[in-house]
Amino acid sequence: MKKLINTAESVVEDALNGMAAAHPSLRVRDRVVYRAEGPRPGKVGVVSGGGSGHEPLHAGFVGYGMLDAACPGEIFTSPVPDQIVEATQAVDGGAGVLHIVKNYTGDVLNFEMAAELVEDVEVASVLVDDDVAVQDSLYTAGRRGTGATLFVEKIAGALAEEDAPLAEVAAVAREVDERSRSFGVALTSCTTPAAGKPMFDLPETDVELGIGIHGEPGRARVPMRPARELAVLAMEAIHADLPLRDDLLVMVNGMGGTPLMELYVVYAEVAAFARGKGARVTRSLVGNYVTSLDMQGFSVSVCRLDERLTRLWDAAVETPALRWGR
Amino acid sequence: MKKLINTAESVVEDALNGMAAAHPSLRVRDRVVYRAEGPRPGKVGVVSGGGSGHEPLHAGFVGYGMLDAACPGEIFTSPVPDQIVEATQAVDGGAGVLHIVKNYTGDVLNFEMAAELVEDVEVASVLVDDDVAVQDSLYTAGRRGTGATLFVEKIAGALAEEDAPLAEVAAVAREVDERSRSFGVALTSCTTPAAGKPMFDLPETDVELGIGIHGEPGRARVPMRPARELAVLAMEAIHADLPLRDDLLVMVNGMGGTPLMELYVVYAEVAAFARGKGARVTRSLVGNYVTSLDMQGFSVSVCRLDERLTRLWDAAVETPALRWGR
Numbered sequence: 001m002k003k004l005i006n007t008a009e010s011v012v013e014d015a016l017n018g019m020a021a022a023h024p025s026l027r028v029r030d031r032v033v034y035r036a037e038g039p040r041p042g043k044v045g046v047v048s049g050g051g052s053g054h055e056p057l058h059a060g061f062v063g064y065g066m067l068d069a070a071c072p073g074e075i076f077t078s079p080v081p082d083q084i085v086e087a088t089q090a091v092d093g094g095a096g097v098l099h100i101v102k103n104y105t106g107d108v109l110n111f112e113m114a115a116e117l118v119e120d121v122e123v124a125s126v127l128v129d130d131d132v133a134v135q136d137s138l139y140t141a142g143r144r145g146t147g148a149t150l151f152v153e154k155i156a157g158a159l160a161e162e163d164a165p166l167a168e169v170a171a172v173a174r175e176v177d178e179r180s181r182s183f184g185v186a187l188t189s190c191t192t193p194a195a196g197k198p199m200f201d202l203p204e205t206d207v208e209l210g211i212g213i214h215g216e217p218g219r220a221r222v223p224m225r226p227a228r229e230l231a232v233l234a235m236e237a238i239h240a241d242l243p244l245r246d247d248l249l250v251m252v253n254g255m256g257g258t259p260l261m262e263l264y265v266v267y268a269e270v271a272a273f274a275r276g277k278g279a280r281v282t283r284s285l286v287g288n289y290v291t292s293l294d295m296q297g298f299s300v301s302v303c304r305l306d307e308r309l310t311r312l313w314d315a316a317v318e319t320p321a322l323r324w325g326r
Numbered sequence: 327m328k329k330l331i332n333t334a335e336s337v338v339e340d341a342l343n344g345m346a347a348a349h350p351s352l353r354v355r356d357r358v359v360y361r362a363e364g365p366r367p368g369k370v371g372v373v374s375g376g377g378s379g380h381e382p383l384h385a386g387f388v389g390y391g392m393l394d395a396a397c398p399g400e401i402f403t404s405p406v407p408d409q410i411v412e413a414t415q416a417v418d419g420g421a422g423v424l425h426i427v428k429n430y431t432g433d434v435l436n437f438e439m440a441a442e443l444v445e446d447v448e449v450a451s452v453l454v455d456d457d458v459a460v461q462d463s464l465y466t467a468g469r470r471g472t473g474a475t476l477f478v479e480k481i482a483g484a485l486a487e488e489d490a491p492l493a494e495v496a497a498v499a500r501e502v503d504e505r506s507r508s509f510g511v512a513l514t515s516c517t518t519p520a521a522g523k524p525m526f527d528l529p530e531t532d533v534e535l536g537i538g539i540h541g542e543p544g545r546a547r548v549p550m551r552p553a554r555e556l557a558v559l560a561m562e563a564i565h566a567d568l569p570l571r572d573d574l575l576v577m578v579n580g581m582g583g584t585p586l587m588e589l590y591v592v593y594a595e596v597a598a599f600a601r602g603k604g605a606r607v608t609r610s611l612v613g614n615y616v617t618s619l620d621m622q623g624f625s626v627s628v629c630r631l632d633e634r635l636t637r638l639w640d641a642a643v644e645t646p647a648l649r650w651g652r
Contacts, residue, residue, distance in 0.1 A: 002513040002533065004553040004588035004624060011591060014553070018590030021597040022578075022610045055586040187328040204328065227330040227340070259582040259620050260381040262330035264344030265337060271347040284348045288614070294585050294622070298330060320612075324649055 001196045003294075008193035012052045012074055016059070023320050025063055031079070032087045033059040033070045044160040044169045045069070045091030048100040048153055049084060050107050051076040053192070053293045054213060055256075057149060060321030066157035067319070068097075075192050075293075076214045078106035084114030088121055096122035096166035100152055100173060102145030103129040124170035128152050130182045130301065132241040133210025133218045146213050147253050147290045147301030148180035151313075154322065158315035172312070176303060181242045183234040184218070184299035186211035186255065190292045209233060213255075213292045213299075227262070231269035234300045242304065244279040249303040249313060251284070256291030258298055263287065266298050274302075283313055289321065327522045329620075334519035338378045338400055342385070349646050351389055357405070358413045359385040359396045370486040370495045371395070371417030374426040374479055375410060376433050377402040379518070379619045380539060381582075383475060386647030392483035393645070394423075401518050401619075402540045404432035410440030414447055422448035422492035426478055426499060428471030429455040450496035454478050456508045456627065458567040459536025459544045472539050473579050473616045473627030474506035477639075480648065484641035498638070502629060507568045509560040510544070510625035512537035512581065516618045535559060539581075539618045539625075553588070557595035560626045570605040573631040575639060577610070580624055582617030589613065592624050600628075609639055615647065 005011045012031075020028040027036045039045055048058045049071025058070035068091035071079035088097045097118075101111045108127065115123040130148035137144055156173040164172075186208040189198035199215040202208055207230065210218025219237075238244070252267040254260070267286045274281050282305060290299070305313070316325045331337045338357075346354040353362045365371055374384045375397030384396035394417035397405035414423045423444075427437045434453065441449040456474035463470055482499040490498075512534040515524035525541035528534055533556065536544025545563075564570070578593040580586070593612045600607050608631060616625070631639070642651045 002530065002550050002622065004513070004556065004584065004592050006552045006554050006591065011587070014594055015587045015590040018592070018594035018597075018612070021607075022590065022593050022612045053585075053587065055590070060586070187330070207328065224328050226332045228332050230330065256585040257583045257620065257622070258330065259379075259617060260386070260614065261337070261341045261379065261619075264341040264348065264381075265332065266330050266344070267348050268340055268344035271344075281347075286344070286348050288586065291585060293587075294583065296328065296583070296620070 001191050003193055005193055011193050012072060019059055030086060031072065031083050033062050034090060035062055035068055039068060039091045039093040041093045042095055042163055043093045044095045044166050045093060045097040046157050046160050047087050047091060047097055049079040050102050051078060054291050056321035057290045061153050061319045063319030065161050065315055065317035066153055066322065078110045081110050081114040081117060084111055085117050088114060088118045088123060092121045096124065098156060098166065098169050098173060099123060099125040100156065101125060101127050102149055103127050103142055104139045105141060106139065122166060124166050126170055126173040126177065128177050130177060130180045132181050132183055132237050137212055138216040139214065144212050146184065147182040147251055147299050148177060148303065150289055151180050151249060151303045152176045154317060155309060155312045158312040176309065180301060180303040181238040182299055182301040183237045184211045184297065185209055185230050185234060186295055186297040188296040190215055190295035192293065211297060213290060215292065227265045228269045231266050232273055235270055235273040238300065238302050239277060244274055244277045244302065246279060247282040247305040247310065248274055248279050249283040249305050250274065250281045251289065251301040252286045253290050253299045253301065254288035255295035255297040256288055257294040257296040258288065260287065263298060270300055282310065327517050329519055331519050337519050338398060345385055356412060357398065357409050359388050360416060361388055361394055365394060365417045365419040367419045368421055368489055369419045370421045370492050371419060371423040372483050372486050373413050373417060373423055375405040376428050377404060380617050382647035383616045387479050387645045389645030391487050391641055391643035392479055392648065401520065404436045407436050407440040407443060410437055411443045414440060414444045414449060418447045422450065424482060424492065424495050424499060425449060425451040426482065427451060427453050428475055429453050429468055430465045431467060432465065448492060450492050452496055452499040452503065454503050456503060456506045458507050458509055458563050463538055464542040465540065470538050472510065473508040473577055473625050474503060474629065476615055477506055477575060477629045478502045480643060481635060481638045484638040506627060506629040507564045508625055508627040509563045510537045510623065511535055511556050511560060512621055512623040514622040516541055516621035518619065537623060539616060541618065553591045554595045557592050558599055561596055561599040564626065564628050565603060570600055570603045570628065572605060573608040573636065574600055574605050575609040575629040575631050576600065576607045577615065577627040578612045578624060579616050579627065580614035581621035582614055583620040583622040584614065584624060586613065589624060596626055608636065
């Protein structure tokens, strides 16, 4: 294993130092990444977090129009309640705080505990569980939270920026989760710095359909095939669960080690599939956004938009990893 | 080799179709990527191009404030003169066209030939040769053009957007090249779809210092070491060639297969090195921008800014891969 790290123990800390140095718009304190400008009175604070190794999720989405704070845990490990408590109290502008939680047992428990420990802050919580691949999984009861987390954070963040009340921000976050589905495909395993070897064996001839973002097993292991067929398998799994129609937001996401060129090859097939079902992809995103360390592969996330969600998606955002039109 | 492609022969075409589908702001015609809105009368057209496999370079930088057109060749292969002629004629708004050419023999020849073939368009050309690693190389006489190409395209594109005349746009492009240096480090080889196996052998214990973006050999092969030491080696090579001082624009760039988290680890070390030399990193970029297919590794590019270059760097840009503040 070769990785650009100093030590396996310091990798999260070192990467956060790099983020802080690269982005004056961020402030990093006690393992929480904040907007440097601090909370705005009257605005709902939006907080997310989870294990590290999925960058730019979540810290790369801290900024105007999206998150107020992100709580990174160790690699593939939930943040601790203390981090979440501190983040929640720090970003409260008096209108309460929304927790956006990916559905993994550790994350769910620690965010719940933090919500109980927080003093004098109204907290609402939304669970993201968009991955249609499997019902339960290694670290999850129910469906896993994956790519749609980005959709939830962007759209809830946009509504919070408009000074909507906590209940409304939480409701739109839930609505986005309900309207979103994801499916991932791994070409290779990922390797954590601590383990130093691949998390699972995947022969050179095979791919894993329905992979989780921590290398959790998916639905099936099948022989490698052209991008077109892999895209169709992913889209069929999504379409079977939530019929594609009307306006869609589609993300073709790389798992961390996937070149952009290949993601565009997949996107062409995904868009063609959606058209074939009579749906319109009106918004899209292609790139490495919700990753799994150095894993090669992709995931597709789809959200069924309406006019309001489209408007909130289009609203200005200014974060390290997502920015447009302030 | 597992790649998200349909066939090795169609990968460039398929990826361009994906780009066109994902970005309504782009138009793809005859292997040239244009701004959909077409040329603006009185504005210098800015055209670049080169082999594919370096995405998002160049097509991902087509848009407001940067390129008017990009000419992608086959993987690691120069675009043909016909593409460049067509792009040049199509983007001319009457004020002439700047060619931004990375210093590789094939690119230089084909852009020169195209400049001669173009009719009724004034063409200026600037060569990017920022890589300090080696003097001559596999495909290059003189230094190779790598990461600083992004700086040249951004800053020349910004000045062109202000309707500066061709001579001025060409002059600022040359100035950025002269003020910029780069150095790359490979942890792994890249694999072209056509070859289907790594371009070179790099043992699990070693890294290649001064790697080119097509896997060309660098200065030395040394045992793998912590990110801090690799960053220092890269920065020392740059500093020895162009002393770091005053305001710097720094890019820590991934080679395509490198997770963002690791790039931030490297960035922290790069920024610390610059501070140690008494320089200030006033602008930065961390991500996969000038890549080499699936290669793992990084490059650092540094440009010595002044007030005018800072202003042009900050100017609004709206492309698939780089966007801020229109």
